[in-house]
Amino acid sequence: MALTAEGTTKFADAKGVKLHYHEAGAGPVLIVVPSPGTGASAWGQFKYNIDGLSRHFRVILLNLPPAGQSDKTITYDGPRHAFYAKVLLDFMDSLGIEKAHFIGGSPGALPVMKFAIDHPERADKLVLQCPPMGRPSMFTPWPWEGSRLSQVVRQDPSRENVLRQMESMIPREDLRTEEFTNDRFAGVNDQETNEASRRITGPSEDLSPDLGKITHPCLIVWGLNDRDVPLDHGLRLAQLLPNARFHVYGNGIGHFPNYERPREYDRLVIDFLSN
């Protein structure tokens, strides 16, 4: 019995901010926070895992504004992660969720970390999937290959440019499905979301000085062939966080381990969150 986007769609009002999310399963709450930027929605990025994870947790796939059908009216130019961390807090309060595990997908992991810094008692365990930890990379000169391609796609989201970006993000051809590419293509061509993204302009704060405060058990996940966020960012995070395990998938895995190795990823995450 597969879950569907429509069947799991819900809406919340987080102190005036409309949030679109998907919910399935019962048990401890697990909030999945993918990138709020342009690209596939929360469902598009994590539909591959919601079946497996919802057998053990009350899973919430959250669209941070303006992703999915979440609020597209916000104009904001302050610190980005603090803003989204507040959205998380208001979201949890609106649903009466006291405490939750989190999965943060790439840039989505940054507000998750900020949330754990600012509201430690509201976060249980954290899964942090290839978050960019600011510049520089110890080995990869800026701009990174993925950043360059993202810029190209932002300027011209043609099918050809999206395909080029997909080849870089998911290097293994056998793992790159039409479905994943189509979801991404639709996402980067969603004019309403793109326009709304351009109104959230604030800087990305450097969380490094406060990472030592995150004493929660963390699991950092990366693909060895990630060309969007260099691997050394994960190692740096593993050294700066007091209590983080670091798992790297080889064998050609790129920027979406939850999609590229779904069954292994599900088991790794379920084991980490359950023990």
Add this chain to the structure above:
Amino acid sequence: MATQTLTEESTSNYVQAGSIRLHYNEAGAGHPLIAIHGGGPGASGWSNFNVNIGPFSEHFRTMLMDMPQFGKSDPVVVDEERAIFNAKAIKDALDALSIEKTHFLGNSMGGATTIRFATMFPERTASVVLMGPAGYLYSPFTPPPLEGIKALFKYWEEPTRENMKQIVDLFIYEESLKTEELVDRRHNAALAHPEHMEARAKSSRVQSDLLTVAPQITARTLIIWGREDRFSPLDHGFNLLARIKDSQLHIFPHCGHWCQYEKADEFNRLVIDFLTHDD
């Protein structure tokens, strides 16, 4: 399912591996799994893996094998690169036991042995787990010899309890695990077999850079490291990950060179999951 209480005595076995009599501790049924200990003084299969054999034996025919010149195996002189010598002995043991193919858990020297075995006898190798493997000559970030290795050499030159305490202090991360009892046990185990020390003194000291052969490994491989390992450098883990095609790397925080002991529960679950699935 309750785990029977396994003891060193109740699991003790011997096999004639060619000209070498090898001792091993065995428990459980199912797919064979061989665990190979590290090369420190007083090391043996049981001393390295006694908190793992129980859970593993619920899924695998688990064998903790004492390498030549260790534990209750023969105190033979090793006349070539130790990892190659060990791999050949293991192959002879598998033949004697009529075991076609086996999983491997290799810790430190055992990891180097496993890498050699997987490249010399790929058809006898199922899945591979390497814990802080040896077999490196160079490290860009932590110049060899590492502190822990220096402490090992100091003990071999002068096997005193104080020098063993030094080793234990560098070996494990958590202070509470560095017990006097552990120091005594390892020191006494080393002293109990002077014949191993004598054979060691006459043995080859040849070491190779196994990064040169790692790309030949076709087996599924899980590489595990303690973030605070002072015996095998962390960058070696990344070097192996980049060279072994079907591999993964898992780093435990607050963990030294004995991850299967320091993080026993997490380690057991992670490795059993890896060995019982192929996706």
